[in-house]
Amino acid sequence: MADFDRRTALKGGLTVSAVGLLGTQMVSAATAAPAVQEPQIHGTAAWSARPPNGSIVVENHKPTYIVVHHTVDPGNVTDYTLEHAFWASRAIQNFHMDTRGWVDSGQQFTNSRGGHITEGRHRSLDVLRGGTRHVQGANVGNNNSTCIGIENEGLYSTEDVTPALWDSLVKMVAYIASQYGIAPEFIKGHRDFNSTECPGTVLYNRLPELRTAVGTLLGSASSRADLTEWPLLKPGDTGPRVRMAQEFLRERGFAVPVDGVFGPSTKDAVAAVAARNGLMRDACGATAATDETGFLGSDVWPLIVRPGTDLHALKAQLVL
Ligand SMILES: [Zn+2]
Numbered sequence: 163m164a165d166f167d168r169r170t171a172l173k174g175g176l177t178v179s180a181v182g183l184l185g186t187q188m189v190s191a192a193t194a195a196p197a198v199q200e201p202q203i204h205g206t207a208a209w210s211a212r213p214p215n216g217s218i219v220v221e222n223h224k225p226t227y228i229v230v231h232h233t234v235d236p237g238n239v240t241d242y243t244l245e246h247a248f249w250a251s252r253a254i255q256n257f258h259m260d261t262r263g264w265v266d267s268g269q270q271f272t273n274s275r276g277g278h279i280t281e282g283r284h285r286s287l288d289v290l291r292g293g294t295r296h297v298q299g300a301n302v303g304n305n306n307s308t309c310i311g312i313e314n315e316g317l318y319s320t321e322d323v324t325p326a327l328w329d330s331l332v333k334m335v336a337y338i339a340s341q342y343g344i345a346p347e348f349i350k351g352h353r354d355f356n357s358t359e360c361p362g363t364v365l366y367n368r369l370p371e372l373r374t375a376v377g378t379l380l381g382s383a384s385s386r387a388d389l390t391e392w393p394l395l396k397p398g399d400t401g402p403r404v405r406m407a408q409e410f411l412r413e414r415g416f417a418v419p420v421d422g423v424f425g426p427s428t429k430d431a432v433a434a435v436a437a438r439n440g441l442m443r444d445a446c447g448a449t450a451a452t453d454e455t456g457f458l459g460s461d462v463w464p465l466i467v468r469p470g471t472d473l474h475a476l477k478a479q480l481v482l
Contacts, residue, residue, distance in 0.1 A: 197340045198380065200291070201333040202278075202279065204244075204279065204280045204281065205287055206280075208280070210252065212255060214265045214266035215266075217265070218284050218285050220285065220289055220298070223294075223296075224293075224295070224342040225296045225309055226309070227302075228310055228338050228339060229301065229309045229310065229312070229354075230311075230335075230361045231311055232315075232317060232360055233250070233254065233272075233313050233314065233315050233317075234360075236253065236315075237317055238316045241276070242274070242275060242276030243276060244278050246274065247272075247274035247278035251282070254267055254268075255267045255282075264300050266282075267282035268313075269312065269313040270301075270310050270311055270312070271311070272312070272315065273315065273327055274327065275315050275327050277327055277330040282299070286299075290338065290341055293342060296342075297310075301352070301444050302444060303356050303441065303443040304440075304441065309350075309355070312334060312335065318363070319363055320362075321364060322365075322368075323368075333379070336376045336379035339376055346377040349373050350369070351366045354391050354392075357436065357443060357459030357460065358394075359457070390474065390477045390478050390481055391460060391477065392460040392463040392480070394457065395424060395459075396424065396457050397457075400422055405420055405421070407428070407458055410468060411435075413468060414431075414466055416434070424458075430456065432456045432458045432462055433456040
């Protein structure tokens with residue numbers, strides 16, 4: 163529809179900037195369009211969830227961000243059945259309650275490799291349908307009051323998601339965005355908040371595509387695909403970004419070498435900064451989480467940069 167209008171406008175001899183103005187008006191008109199249809203979401207009763215062992219907190223406001231995760235465990239299975247999706251939901255809940263000690267599943271929703279969506283934490287679905295409040299989860303450390311999270315089954319550091327998972331992710335994120343009036347640029351990856359690999363580099367790199375796909379379903383213009391985020395550096399990494407981090411750490415009093423190699427002392431220094439500031443990441447994963455101690459990401463960079471630094475300019479520099 164928008165493409166057709168744009169072509170028509172161009173044929174009519176309007177300038178590009180005039181088309182831009184028309185585009186803005188179309189976005190405004192689209193906000194009154196019918197809401198995105200709710201995808202099939204299987205509630206906690208469907209997968210025989212355990213009752214929560216404490217109170218579920220409902221935030222008295224909408225979430226600001228929709229956050230994409232990968233579960234890591236049970237890996238990239240090829241069982242695409244609904245029964246498996248239910249099993250995985252139970253496994254995650256058991257891990258979060260028994261090992262993490264949380265009241266319930268940490269995430270609000272779960273998406274399987276077969277494309278089946280389940281409710282995670284109790285009440286998440288009903289409260290989402292209301293569109294004005296959201297259930298507080300435990301999936302984005304230090305940011306749980308502003309985030310609603312979807313755990314995507316699998317590990318996407320080097321492998322891509324299944325087409326079915328992608329399709330259901332687009333529909334689910336679009337539905338959440340529609341319910342709360344969240345613009346596509348507020349779709350984030352877990353690593354945009356915490357120093358974690360989650361949701362895996364492959365899935366993380368597809369977030370611009372996800373924002374565009376969701377924008378299409380919302381009937382709004384494509385979102386900015388050039389969002390600048392802090393880079394994630396890990397032990398073993400090398401290069402100028404590591405060197406810059408080491409310079410910052412030295413200025414903070416850590417005796418790390420400035421050699422551009424993310425070695426043990428750099429890892430220890432980053433871990434110390436994280437611990438000192440009470441940074442948490444609310445580990446993803448249905449069973450054992452990978453060790454991400456000393457990862458340097460979005461929550462650590464602002465704590466080590468030189469005071470007075472232009473953060474936007476620095477981020478842009480680090481992305482290169
Ligand atoms: Zn995560």
